[in-house]
Amino acid sequence: MTEQVRIVTKNIDIPGIDTFSVYTQHGGFQALRKALAMEPAAVLETVKNSGLRGRGGAGFPTGMKWSFLAKNSSKPTYLCANGDESEPGTFKDRMIMEKIPHRLVEGVLISAYATGAKQAFIYIRGELAYAARQLERAIAETYAAGYAGKNIMGSDANIDVVLHRGAGAYICGEETALMESLEGKRGYPRLKPPFPAAAGLYGGPTVINNCETLSTVPAIIENGAEWYASYGTEKSKGTRIFCLSGHVNKPGNYELPMGVTFRTLIEEFGGGVWKGRKLKAFVPGGSSTPMLGADKIDTPMDYESVASAGSMLGAAGVIVIDDATCIVDAVSRMEEFYRDESCGKCSPCREGTFWLAQLLERLAEGQGRADDVKLLSDICDNMSGKCFCPLGDAAITPVVSAIKLFREEFEYHIIHHNCPLSEHNRSAAAART
Amino acid sequence: MTQDQQAASQVTLSIDGKEVSVPKGTVVWQAAQKLGIDIPIYCYHPKMSPLGACRMCFVEIEKIPKPPQTACTTECTEGMIVHTDTNLVKKARKGTLEFLLINHPLDCPVCDKGGECDLQDFTLRYGPGASRFDLKKRHFTKPVPVSQNILLDRERCIACQRCVRFTHEVAMQPGLIMENRGYRTQVAVNPDAPFDSIFSGNTVEICPVGALTAKSYRFISRPWELRRTATVCSGCAVGCNVQANVRVDKLLRHMSRTNDAVDDGWLCDTGRWQHDEVNSLERLKQPLIRKNNTLTPVTWDEALDYTTSKLKEAAQRTPQLVGAIGSTHTTNEENFIFQKVVRECLGVRNIDHYHGVFPSSAAGAVPWVYTGAIADLDHTGSIVLLGADPYTQQMTLDLRVKKGLRNGAKITVISSEPTHLDSFAHQVLTIKRGSEAAIAKALAYTVIEEKLWRGHFAENNTSLIQSHSARYADYSPERMEAALGVSAAALRELARELAESSGAIVLYDELTTKISGNETLAADVFDLGMMIDLITRKNSGVGPLFHAANSVGARDMGVLPDTGPGYVKIDQPGFDYNAMLNGAVKLLWVMGANPAKHMEKPDMMKSLDFLVVQSLFMNETTQYAHVVLPALSYAEKIGTFTNLERRVQVLHRALNPLIGPRPDWEIIKGIASRLGVKYSYRSSSDILTEIAMNVPLYAGMSRGEIGESGKQWAFAEEKESVSAQR
Numbered sequence A: 001m002t003e004q005v006r007i008v009t010k011n012i013d014i015p016g017i018d019t020f021s022v023y024t025q026h027g028g029f030q031a032l033r034k035a036l037a038m039e040p041a042a043v044l045e046t047v048k049n050s051g052l053r054g055r056g057g058a059g060f061p062t063g064m065k066w067s068f069l070a071k072n073s074s075k076p077t078y079l080c081a082n083g084d085e086s087e088p089g090t091f092k093d094r095m096i097m098e099k100i101p102h103r104l105v106e107g108v109l110i111s112a113y114a115t116g117a118k119q120a121f122i123y124i125r126g127e128l129a130y131a132a133r134q135l136e137r138a139i140a141e142t143y144a145a146g147y148a149g150k151n152i153m154g155s156d157a158n159i160d161v162v163l164h165r166g167a168g169a170y171i172c173g174e175e176t177a178l179m180e181s182l183e184g185k186r187g188y189p190r191l192k193p194p195f196p197a198a199a200g201l202y203g204g205p206t207v208i209n210n211c212e213t214l215s216t217v218p219a220i221i222e223n224g225a226e227w228y229a230s231y232g233t234e235k236s237k238g239t240r241i242f243c244l245s246g247h248v249n250k251p252g253n254y255e256l257p258m259g260v261t262f263r264t265l266i267e268e269f270g271g272g273v274w275k276g277r278k279l280k281a282f283v284p285g286g287s288s289t290p291m292l293g294a295d296k297i298d299t300p301m302d303y304e305s306v307a308s309a310g311s312m313l314g315a316a317g318v319i320v321i322d323d324a325t326c327i328v329d330a331v332s333r334m335e336e337f338y339r340d341e342s343c344g345k346c347s348p349c350r351e352g353t354f355w356l357a358q359l360l361e362r363l364a365e366g367q368g369r370a371d372d373v374k375l376l377s378d379i380c381d382n383m384s385g386k387c388f389c390p391l392g393d394a395a396i397t398p399v400v401s402a403i404k405l406f407r408e409e410f411e412y413h414i415i416h417h418n419c420p421l422s423e424h425n426r427s428a429a430a431a432r433t
Numbered sequence B: 001m002t003q004d005q006q007a008a009s010q011v012t013l014s015i016d017g018k019e020v021s022v023p024k025g026t027v028v029w030q031a032a033q034k035l036g037i038d039i040p041i042y043c044y045h046p047k048m049s050p051l052g053a054c055r056m057c058f059v060e061i062e063k064i065p066k067p068p069q070t071a072c073t074t075e076c077t078e079g080m081i082v083h084t085d086t087n088l089v090k091k092a093r094k095g096t097l098e099f100l101l102i103n104h105p106l107d108c109p110v111c112d113k114g115g116e117c118d119l120q121d122f123t124l125r126y127g128p129g130a131s132r133f134d135l136k137k138r139h140f141t142k143p144v145p146v147s148q149n150i151l152l153d154r155e156r157c158i159a160c161q162r163c164v165r166f167t168h169e170v171a172m173q174p175g176l177i178m179e180n181r182g183y184r185t186q187v188a189v190n191p192d193a194p195f196d197s198i199f200s201g202n203t204v205e206i207c208p209v210g211a212l213t214a215k216s217y218r219f220i221s222r223p224w225e226l227r228r229t230a231t232v233c234s235g236c237a238v239g240c241n242v243q244a245n246v247r248v249d250k251l252l253r254h255m256s257r258t259n260d261a262v263d264d265g266w267l268c269d270t271g272r273w274q275h276d277e278v279n280s281l282e283r284l285k286q287p288l289i290r291k292n293n294t295l296t297p298v299t300w301d302e303a304l305d306y307t308t309s310k311l312k313e314a315a316q317r318t319p320q321l322v323g324a325i326g327s328t329h330t331t332n333e334e335n336f337i338f339q340k341v342v343r344e345c346l347g348v349r350n351i352d353h354y355h356g357v358f359p360s361s362a363a364g365a366v367p368w369v370y371t372g373a374i375a376d377l378d379h380t381g382s383i384v385l386l387g388a389d390p391y392t393q394q395m396t397l398d399l400r401v402k403k404g405l406r407n408g409a410k411i412t413v414i415s416s417e418p419t420h421l422d423s424f425a426h427q428v429l430t431i432k433r434g435s436e437a438a439i440a441k442a443l444a445y446t447v448i449e450e451k452l453w454r455g456h457f458a459e460n461n462t463s464l465i466q467s468h469s470a471r472y473a474d475y476s477p478e479r480m481e482a483a484l485g486v487s488a489a490a491l492r493e494l495a496r497e498l499a500e501s502s503g504a505i506v507l508y509d510e511l512t513t514k515i516s517g518n519e520t521l522a523a524d525v526f527d528l529g530m531m532i533d534l535i536t537r538k539n540s541g542v543g544p545l546f547h548a549a550n551s552v553g554a555r556d557m558g559v560l561p562d563t564g565p566g567y568v569k570i571d572q573p574g575f576d577y578n579a580m581l582n583g584a585v586k587l588l589w590v591m592g593a594n595p596a597k598h599m600e601k602p603d604m605m606k607s608l609d610f611l612v613v614q615s616l617f618m619n620e621t622t623q624y625a626h627v628v629l630p631a632l633s634y635a636e637k638i639g640t641f642t643n644l645e646r647r648v649q650v651l652h653r654a655l656n657p658l659i660g661p662r663p664d665w666e667i668i669k670g671i672a673s674r675l676g677v678k679y680s681y682r683s684s685s686d687i688l689t690e691i692a693m694n695v696p697l698y699a700g701m702s703r704g705e706i707g708e709s710g711k712q713w714a715f716a717e718e719k720e721s722v723s724a725q726r
Ligand SMILES: Cc1cc2nc3c(=O)[nH]c(=O)nc-3n(C[C@H](O)[C@H](O)[C@H](O)COP(=O)(O)O)c2cc1C
Pocket: A053, A054, A055, A056, A057, A058, A059, A060, A062, A065, A082, A083, A084, A085, A086, A087, A170, A171, A172, A173, A174, A175, A176, A208, A209, A210, A211, A213, A214, A389, A390, A391
């Protein structure tokens, strides 16, 4: 039996760990103390050597990202923790923020110290009211202890941390839209270049990292780069919190070293597909990553293996789809999400998601027309690579990957004006009664 | 910049096999423009920052991953190879158009924009022939008013954000915003800032589709019914370059002709839409003579014979009792021939116009005019508005100041009244009415005391500085602080800034000089400019902001009692405007002016023995007239105006002239010929030729030389020395 490896989620189940005192009793803020005794450059070097890659989706090496920060800007450097977590299928950042908020605060402080940012922001998704309260309190306690603000822990370091609640938009998780939103503007993604590292928030050099990424930093500082790098695979180092959801018996967050297979996650940790059904497909990294067929279940969960299987590890939101699921229906629901969350800035995404969602809806209802699958694919092609920001590409991913895997099922809906599974469902239901 | 530096800041790229060199930082769309290669755009606008939203301007660029790219956001790099016509590009553009059309109402037959709409035009050129969309379109209530003059049809909107960005970036009055997201995205009025800008009409013009329409133009015309004439707005002294749109015999609107030097591509709403004067049904059509105390229609011959006999008789007997009032709304040609006939044929010296002689304009041979260029505001370091509010008088100049601000200029407003630019200025100094001249003097004092003078003129003229130091001795900023309550430190700092900055512009409203206390304002500001080299320094200038379309032209042409055409001094000046109206003359000839409107006691007019008025309408003055001669409006005639930066611009005939009225120059010519002087002018061009030959400032000015974008007469450097000796 494989065990979880608890690095980010260490001590998370200890009662009261969401308070400053319990957190510190269990070694909390030791890493911050250690970091403050080091040169910032040395902290950055440690993170670089650990092989830590961003947990927000793109998997960009964190230390390298930090080292890109413009050195001679006239404006201050900022650090932003991205807690907008809105990708369907992900709920790990929320858990960290709700259950062990001080770890994120500690990670933010260390990272700000390493990057020379005197001002850090934690941008939290608007809907996460409880997590926001938890963080608010954690930040206040940290300040009260003298661990944030002026002369942190008696050192020369000054770092302020401010929590900012979003107004509830998926796009605000995109780093440049997040900065716009933080500045009090409408959450539209910005033109790049300039990249945030050169001119980001308020025009200053800015580093943006995912909450989990930043919450990993304390452990790396405490135990060293080599220790961290000893987990995971050659190229995908360390652990990740996999968010397991969908048609599975035991959904939840599981922190595992990278390289463990989807089968292990789904079957050992998740207790297998629910209701005794079979696996039809699974989404490996959140709704924006291409779904994979059941045949890919033995793929190791690391960046490279998932990529060669034809998808992405993304934000590690694993969604299990059982064989009683109408794939057209499932994709239709996903597309609704993108239609509603498109920021509306660019034409292909604003109009394309609207069109796709309507087409899928009519397909799922058995009202599809002869060329609809071809049309769906061509709409996706006209969006692919042509939208302003990655959300547009994300929006076509479920459609493209589902058509690739289940083309006949789409066509069945058109030819028979019905779902192949509805009969299956009906007979199954009849058997039950 | 040396040649090497210039070469280093250029990049060379190829587009569709043609090479082009452009400055670093230029986007691919601009480079293609230069080559005459058309790349369709919706969201991009050359006067606003790139957005990259519409995804229409696709091109393929070799070696850049993930083709295609957007030409409006991609900066040119050395050796870049761009293709605008590949299959990939064609499919992508077609895709975008299809997306834009799925929710479009396709109500082109009743859309004002139909016929001049980029959505129609690009669909024809790049779009799909048919739609594959067979589902439910999105609907919005429509149209909704977004301002008093503009309506929004959200179903036609393609969300390019041009309108919104115009209000935020260009006008800096953020009246419009984008609301909601995704497919519900729409333009809306900013709940915190009403859309009441005087520049709102520009959004209608730059909207690529028919989403924003002007109330005054809705359902009035099809674009192909319009006759479009390149001409100049006569609304104010800026002289924005416009295309007059006429349907049958009505001037419906002005659209911008984009002369970057003058208007930067923008118009104000008054200039764009207010054409009542031209279109009015109340226009005078026949000459009138007062008979039995009522103005009675007569023939032109009768009216001109009668007028001439009256003028001739009086001029022969008592020329000192004859007066003439010219106009800031008639052309240079008309003002020129007017003063010529008055002076040469009648031998009358009393000539002026409303806001002609100013207490402080007596700068002798120096033309009293802004010495810089409007476009200098774009890249200057410091702008001082001393009792001036362009937003209310020289409208598009306000956008120019804001552009300068965005480019880094420091703005200082010094005024006794709140001005529109107060909230944009780095510094607002509120002063007592009439102390503008004292402020200018304090700045001059500081220049002398702190030895801030610069430039060849001041440096080679120790005597100038000496005489000025006596003249300004009593105006130290500290004394001004005690007397006027303006911070001395701020004045000193401002003087240093003006002296040291890369460029500086000091402007005051023409009427500010009329306020008691400001008698020397024009001279003081000019002295300041001379001492710190604001006349010849790059991106610099000083001077008045005039109000009327041809304020400067009327002065240039010598419709002034003390100077003839080209500011040639007249030995024995005649009576000025006020004197003439206050009883100094008994016979008055008025061209294109309405003095009674501005008089405290218009009944003074009754004391005139004879009053002849050339006018478009019956007005306050004509009611006292003995003869009224109906004139044509600027839109019906040809001629030139000179704007506030000394730019001579050509007016073209946009409207068929009304039958009956005549252009003012023709009326004057008719009077001259009855006086026995036969001019051979067949058109106003002939008069311009004469002006060019006789007035050195206008040397070489001809319709061809002036061209489409106008020609500035040079504020000659030698003139400085003239002023210094006054
Ligand atoms: C549409 C969209 C939504 C995103 N949402 C999130 C999010 O909720 N949280 C997050 O950490 N990153 C999100 N990202 C990725 C961020 O842009 C950014 O890459 C990330 O925060 C960087 O952090 P990392 O390097 O630690 O992964 C999103 C990206 C896109 C395009």
